[in-house]
Amino acid sequence: MSNGDNTAGPLLAGRGLVKAHGRTEALRGAGVELNAGEILALTGPSGSGKSTLMHCLSGIVRPDAGTVTYAGRRLEELPEERLSELRRTEFGVVFQFGQLIPELTAADNVALPLMLAGADRATARSAAAEWLERFGARGQEDLRPGEMSGGQAQRTALARALVTGPRVVFADEPTGALDSLAGEQLMTALVHTARETGTAVLLITHDAQVAAYADREVRLRDGVLAPQGVAA
Numbered sequence: 407m408s409n410g411d412n413t414a415g416p417l418l419a420g421r422g423l424v425k426a427h428g429r430t431e432a433l434r435g436a437g438v439e440l441n442a443g444e445i446l447a448l449t450g451p452s453g454s455g456k457s458t459l460m461h462c463l464s465g466i467v468r469p470d471a472g473t474v475t476y477a478g479r480r481l482e483e484l485p486e487e488r489l490s491e492l493r494r495t496e497f498g499v500v501f502q503f504g505q506l507i508p509e510l511t512a513a514d515n516v517a518l519p520l521m522l523a524g525a526d527r528a529t530a531r532s533a534a535a536e537w538l539e540r541f542g543a544r545g546q547e548d549l550r551p552g553e554m555s556g557g558q559a560q561r562t563a564l565a566r567a568l569v570t571g572p573r574v575v576f577a578d579e580p581t582g583a584l585d586s587l588a589g590e591q592l593m594t595a596l597v598h599t600a601r602e603t604g605t606a607v608l609l610i611t612h613d614a615q616v617a618a619y620a621d622r623e624v625r626l627r628d629g630v631l632a633p634q635g636v637a638a
């Protein structure tokens with residue numbers, strides 16, 4: 407898919423997003439903008455709609471109403487296959503519990519997105535080893551998720567999210583299952599890499615210390631979002 411941006415505005419913008427899960431209105435007109443290279447923290451109480459908003463912005467879920475614009479393209483207008491391609495090539499995702507494939511080693515988990523994009527196994531594994539090293543997971547290439555600490559699993563998940571060179575990483579409570587030291591190490595690695603590569607990050611967190619790594623923080627409440635200004 408071409409990278410031909412035709413906007414001078416934000417890289418990713420959700421406007422007037424509405425999404426119900428059954429009778430629960432998770433989003434009730436939420437709007438948020440993410441600029442290229444920006445690290446944005448999305449905070450708010452449990453159940454306020456953070457994950458639903460992230461799923462709409464990343465094209466995993468189609469909103470009931472409202473628009474999502476990525477690099478000048480309206481996600482709701484893309485056919486499913488173009489949307490999948492965009493998710494695979496331009497977006498990376500990290501969840502609270504890594505969600506690595508249990509049967510695969512760290513190296514194969516990280517290599518997988520490249521192989522899905524058509525790289526051969528040797529090339530993909532060599533890129534995977536480089537990314538694992540970058541995230542301080544050198545020597546862990548052959549570990550399977552069941553043999554990893556929480557921090558090792560999350561570093562592997564970060565490497566997997568970034569290996570394809572995405573322009574946006576969506577991270578949903580990436581430090582939520584880690585102790586504070588491992589959480590700090592993960593955030594330092596994520597922020598450092600995002601700065602180096604110019605990748606934008608949308609970061610859901612409950613933790614003010616984690617939100618403080620962001621350039622800006624916005625807060626959701628009852629499915630609606632209000633700007634909070636610059637994070638500490």
Ligand SMILES: Nc1ncnc2c1ncn2[C@@H]1O[C@H](COP(=O)(O)OP(=O)(O)OP(=O)(O)O)[C@@H](O)[C@H]1O
Nearest residue numbers: 427428430431432451452453454455456457458459
């Ligand atoms: N698949 C689903 N089916 C039914 N209800 C859902 C579903 N996903 C979310 N909800 C409901 O929608 C609301 C918003 O959920 P969401 O997970 O987006 O909030 P959140 O702010 O991310 O919460 P948390 O911080 O607890 O993860 C909640 O009331 C939740 O129970």
